[in-house]
Amino acid sequence: MSSSSVSETGGPNFVRPNFPVKSSARSHRNQAIMVSLLIGCALVTLGTTVGIIYMLIKESMGFFAGDDINLWEFLTGTKWSVGRTQGKFDYGIWPLLSGTLRITAIAMILALPLGLVTAIYLSEYAPKSVRAILKPTLEILAGIPTVVLGFFAVKFITPNLLAPLGEFKTFNATAAGIAVGILCIPLVASLAEDALRAVPRTLREGAYGLGSTKLETTLKVIVPAALSGIISAFLLAVARAIGETMVVALAAGSSPTFTMDPRGPSQTMTGFIVHTFQSESVVPGTPGYYSIYAVAALLFLITFGITLIGQIVRMRYREEYN
Amino acid sequence: MKDEPKMDNVATPKKTHGMLKPKRPTLSQRNDASPEKNEQKLAIRLEDFNAYYGEFQAIKNINLDIMARQVTAFIGPSGCGKSTLLKWINRMNDIVPSAWAKGSIRMGDLEILKKQTDVVSLRRRVGMVFQKPNPFPKSIFDNVAFGPRLHFKIGKQDLAALVEWSLRKAAVWDEVKDRLHKSALGLSGGQQQRLCIARAIATGPEVLLMDEPCSALDPASTARVEDLVYELREQYTIVMVTHNMQQASRCSDRTAFFFEGEIVEEGETEQLFTRPKHQKTEDYVSGKFG
Amino acid sequence: MANDYYSNPKKESGRKLKSNVFAMVCLVISSLAVVILITLLATIFISGGSWLNWEFLSGVHKEDNPEGSGIGQAVLGSALICLLCASVAIPIGIGTAIFLEEFQPRNKILRSLHGLVQLNISNLAGVPSIVYGILGLTTFVYLFNLVPSIQVNKPIPWEVGATHFYQTKTLGRTFVKFPAGDREETSIKLTQNEMCVDADGNTFELKLVDKRSEAPKDPELKKGYALRGRSASRLTERSPWYFHLPLGKSLLSAALTLALVILPIVIISSQEAIRAVPRSIREAAFGMGATRWQVVRKTVLPAATPGIMTGAILSMSRAIGEAAPVLAVMGGVLGTTSGIKSLMDQTPVLPVTIYRWAGDENAGFENASSAAIIVLLGVLLIMNSIAILLRNRYEKKLS
Numbered sequence A: 001m002s003s004s005s006v007s008e009t010g011g012p013n014f015v016r017p018n019f020p021v022k023s024s025a026r027s028h029r030n031q032a033i034m035v036s037l038l039i040g041c042a043l044v045t046l047g048t049t050v051g052i053i054y055m056l057i058k059e060s061m062g063f064f065a066g067d068d069i070n071l072w073e074f075l076t077g078t079k080w081s082v083g084r085t086q087g088k089f090d091y092g093i094w095p096l097l098s099g100t101l102r103i104t105a106i107a108m109i110l111a112l113p114l115g116l117v118t119a120i121y122l123s124e125y126a127p128k129s130v131r132a133i134l135k136p137t138l139e140i141l142a143g144i145p146t147v148v149l150g151f152f153a154v155k156f157i158t159p160n161l162l163a164p165l166g167e168f169k170t171f172n173a174t175a176a177g178i179a180v181g182i183l184c185i186p187l188v189a190s191l192a193e194d195a196l197r198a199v200p201r202t203l204r205e206g207a208y209g210l211g212s213t214k215l216e217t218t219l220k221v222i223v224p225a226a227l228s229g230i231i232s233a234f235l236l237a238v239a240r241a242i243g244e245t246m247v248v249a250l251a252a253g254s255s256p257t258f259t260m261d262p263r264g265p266s267q268t269m270t271g272f273i274v275h276t277f278q279s280e281s282v283v284p285g286t287p288g289y290y291s292i293y294a295v296a297a298l299l300f301l302i303t304f305g306i307t308l309i310g311q312i313v314r315m316r317y318r319e320e321y322n
Numbered sequence B: 001m002k003d004e005p006k007m008d009n010v011a012t013p014k015k016t017h018g019m020l021k022p023k024r025p026t027l028s029q030r031n032d033a034s035p036e037k038n039e040q041k042l043a044i045r046l047e048d049f050n051a052y053y054g055e056f057q058a059i060k061n062i063n064l065d066i067m068a069r070q071v072t073a074f075i076g077p078s079g080c081g082k083s084t085l086l087k088w089i090n091r092m093n094d095i096v097p098s099a100w101a102k103g104s105i106r107m108g109d110l111e112i113l114k115k116q117t118d119v120v121s122l123r124r125r126v127g128m129v130f131q132k133p134n135p136f137p138k139s140i141f142d143n144v145a146f147g148p149r150l151h152f153k154i155g156k157q158d159l160a161a162l163v164e165w166s167l168r169k170a171a172v173w174d175e176v177k178d179r180l181h182k183s184a185l186g187l188s189g190g191q192q193q194r195l196c197i198a199r200a201i202a203t204g205p206e207v208l209l210m211d212e213p214c215s216a217l218d219p220a221s222t223a224r225v226e227d228l229v230y231e232l233r234e235q236y237t238i239v240m241v242t243h244n245m246q247q248a249s250r251c252s253d254r255t256a257f258f259f260e261g262e263i264v265e266e267g268e269t270e271q272l273f274t275r276p277k278h279q280k281t282e283d284y285v286s287g288k289f290g
Numbered sequence C: 001m002a003n004d005y006y007s008n009p010k011k012e013s014g015r016k017l018k019s020n021v022f023a024m025v026c027l028v029i030s031s032l033a034v035v036i037l038i039t040l041l042a043t044i045f046i047s048g049g050s051w052l053n054w055e056f057l058s059g060v061h062k063e064d065n066p067e068g069s070g071i072g073q074a075v076l077g078s079a080l081i082c083l084l085c086a087s088v089a090i091p092i093g094i095g096t097a098i099f100l101e102e103f104q105p106r107n108k109i110l111r112s113l114h115g116l117v118q119l120n121i122s123n124l125a126g127v128p129s130i131v132y133g134i135l136g137l138t139t140f141v142y143l144f145n146l147v148p149s150i151q152v153n154k155p156i157p158w159e160v161g162a163t164h165f166y167q168t169k170t171l172g173r174t175f176v177k178f179p180a181g182d183r184e185e186t187s188i189k190l191t192q193n194e195m196c197v198d199a200d201g202n203t204f205e206l207k208l209v210d211k212r213s214e215a216p217k218d219p220e221l222k223k224g225y226a227l228r229g230r231s232a233s234r235l236t237e238r239s240p241w242y243f244h245l246p247l248g249k250s251l252l253s254a255a256l257t258l259a260l261v262i263l264p265i266v267i268i269s270s271q272e273a274i275r276a277v278p279r280s281i282r283e284a285a286f287g288m289g290a291t292r293w294q295v296v297r298k299t300v301l302p303a304a305t306p307g308i309m310t311g312a313i314l315s316m317s318r319a320i321g322e323a324a325p326v327l328a329v330m331g332g333v334l335g336t337t338s339g340i341k342s343l344m345d346q347t348p349v350l351p352v353t354i355y356r357w358a359g360d361e362n363a364g365f366e367n368a369s370s371a372a373i374i375v376l377l378g379v380l381l382i383m384n385s386i387a388i389l390l391r392n393r394y395e396k397k398l399s
Ligand SMILES: Nc1ncnc2c1ncn2[C@@H]1O[C@H](COP(=O)(O)OP(=O)(O)OP(=O)(O)O)[C@@H](O)[C@H]1O
Pocket: B053, B056, B058, B076, B077, B078, B079, B080, B081, B082, B083, B084, B085, B096, B098
């Protein structure tokens, strides 16, 4: 065996010493302990959902169990005065719901086109230098606490942008809607950009190969191909806007109104909840306390539904390309 | 300190490039040189072995003996189940949810396929080297020490000696001894693969499974790994999957030719490559398909 | 701008022009985000920049006195709540992410649990934070009303770490206290001699007398006597680990609620970090005989740590900026007189302070609010920079 004895590997006589082997029982036991801990962790999130649903159902029932209160009136009524009047009160959700819808609509008019165009620009056009500014800007914008945007709406948007345009109240739906829109722009932009980027290169190359300009490729090939992803981005943004709290609590005012006028105050569902908490008049067992849960249940139902649809659409498009 | 590797056995390391080395003795020459090698011991016996992924049967009724201290090469066209079989020998397929198997794979007294078989100690005894070098993103030392730390009660000094032994055995010691505590990801592909071999033998396996260990390497690194396999067969039972006919004929003692989940022919490498019994084998080794 | 080399030469110029105009329009619209950000920062700095000084950073809220108010307590409260929240959410989040990514069970029940948890998490991320606030109020503050809620002047249903005393005044005009025992009234009348502790920590028996004249004349000795029938008021001393159930409107409730808010974010970012670890590394560890947990513990987690840390810090910065859940759970506290003594205390936090000040009728608080916003944004900036630095450093180390 001359060839191996000169080798750097030491040859067959260069044997490995033996060491006492650890029992594997311990590893298996540790593993079992860890798995049960991990399952425990995973159950926390399930518990959260179950807790939310249980709580909302149970306490809302407390609301509807009250004298002269019925679900139909809650869902169709156009007057809301819970917690404002002694004794009898109106509890039609529409003033709050319409406030939410008004502000969401304004926010989406701003955020959807802006976010989508930004996404298109980022994924198809932006040269590195612009991207290096735009991306971090969007990230910072996305990280700004919503209470700050609420402040911005009251102290800047209303007096400086809206006041010259007409008779806007100090607290109004438009300012709140714009601020909510601002916080939705980064969300739409990043989700839509993901969707656009997920479109396979081959599709792009195919379009260019047929002689399309960049504009034609983008609008006729890439955007349609990414449509389900873009729609899901829109849906998630809508859910976000509906659930947005601090901006509307600060900027939209605290009177529930059932109108189409975007210049006046409009309390939303989330705004009502915060204002009620803030007044510190939430005593368990009172209608004011229970009404929070009834409003929150509706809010949860709407946002959960929209998010769920958004997620399903998103999964669809992910499957399409992966 | 009686467990210290006997470093004094190390002959002065001579830097030999694989390509320049004199041709290795063929199997028959080797057997002549050391007659005791002729009594082959059985390492692993597969009986009526079938492997499935869900409904799909990847391996059909295989019977095969793998001899101790020999290199057994698995060859065959892509998708014929070589990797699948290899992964069943140390139960790596356990991590594939859809994989299941029937039949028997015995190693000594141990029935590998039995559910109760402790895969932890099985994999200590049956090491694996993968197609792409896959060092951990840790230091070179920690890479090799990974297995021993898992399996042995071992002190710091012993561990350092064992790491050195493994790296020497895998013929990378000279290249890495000055950078043991640097990241293993800084090594070249060939060095990484030899590091992976060192890592596999550090746990003291009896069997070494290699799934196309050279397919991601350049010719020079390939030659070094081939040299290494040749060296290691003195102490280990090696099963190697390869798509390279020259490699199979260069470094294996026995070869099994797989086709569509079955073994078409199995025998001594020389015989299989020069006088195949089946037409399919002849077509494959002569490069007519695959 | 990229050129289209394959266009039809006839229409080429017009189509190309359109394409370039569109690109310009895109650029203009996209830069709106930059304009918005700059406007926002400018507004806030103009209004609050000059208010930043040490008095403001260390002070406390003062009613109707914006110039004298500060955010010392709020900063401390935010930091404490954020740390507590992180120490709950991050381990649970990482644990869940590991379970989802690394432990794909064969068992049918566990597998359906798996799918359910995964679907659930992406939906939880979309639940408005105010709903979490209500959940926190119901579970942590009121404990589903399973036990009577905490009310002023009523004994707390279940507590540890609190010692109750009654305090009274001796004839020597010193204050002494004695253990409350089983008595629960807020105020009692002295009827018997009590073993008392005085301000210096000496224990002695307080003797009761019916008239002042019955006590000794010596002012020192008078300190051992009190009038029978004199009232003693209840006094509770709380240790730093004071704890009670339900948690009530406390900073612990707020931290746990915020933990639920950021949990989905921690999980999703940890999952991404874990998923980014190459399969081959796992295979190598399995092949060496590591158990699944060892594979995770020794190879996957170390490799995923930078990504996980980055996600964790970003989610903490989300928690620091959240106002709605805190408002729901702790109410809009602006300041406390005694500061934070235990986890059961209330505390102001930065976002709530900003909210309350912004809505205050006294216009001076508008500037204070901007100044607080500057501080909050500064903290967020620091946290995000740390996240980025961490990531870069680990990335360098690994390659
Ligand atoms: N995880 C899996 N799930 C389902 N089917 C699989 C899986 N892994 C392999 N297969 C199938 O099993 C068959 C055998 O695969 P295997 O990887 O063993 O082939 P191979 O001989 O190693 O091929 P190659 O030479 O390309 O590596 C193939 O048809 C393959 O598609």
